[in-house]
């Protein structure tokens with residue numbers, strides 16, 4: 031795609047992300063492969079859990095278990111939107127399964143994400159600076175609907191200096207919040223959020239799974255050595271098979287590989 035076309039294509043998404051704190055980018059994973067990638071993710075979640083039980087919770091990075099999904103993480107339109115907010119050099123900070131089983135009950139647990147999650151040790155303090163320091167993406171591998179657990183979000187909350195987990199803010203992370211809505215979209219779409227936006231799991235009263243992966247992107251200069259599941263490494267031979275533009279996003283987690291992309 032020509033650069034001018036690309037910037038015209040992404041402009042409405044970037045504007046919505048800046049003004050509302052979220053947007054949904056459609057057709058990031060093509061329709062003809064999304065179901066098989068959904069299968070890979072669902073099956074590999076079981077493999078990952080088994081492996082982690084046997085070898086330790088931080089033994090291997092989640093992304094190692096879903097190489098076909100990984101191929102899409104440097105999607106040109108998606109990265110152009112993310113780079114418009116974070117700057118040209120970005121890395122992936124966290125990757126996690128977000129599979130909500132049928133009849134999943136948890137109703138709300140509002141929070142902002144790393145580095146603004148006030149329940150984590152490695153958060154920055156309130157008042158948050160007026161800067162985007164993280165982008166959270168939720169990859170929809172099944173449709174997201176209001177019936178199956180489409181993520182709760184509070185539009186514009188990314189610029190609110192209070193926080194649902196702020197001890198002095200009196201909001202309460204379990205409560206329905208004024209202005210809340212559920213983000214919906216068809217499988218293959220990606221929900222992109224300024225990581226400051228207040229968001230939460232939703233219940234899934236349906237009889238089907240709501241399958242997603244959360245992938246968080248960070249600017250190159252942010253310390254990602256958080257200790258824990260997200261610093262788990264990727265075996266070198268798995269990393270070698272990633273496309274070059276995806277290697278750029280994960281090189282800091284590659285095992286037994288000299289840094290080459292960032293050096």
Ligand SMILES: O=C(O)CCC(=O)C(=O)O
Pocket residue numbers: 128143168179180181182229230231232242244
């Ligand atoms: O799975 C969801 O809908 C929300 C996930 C979430 O809140 C998160 O990953 O921070």
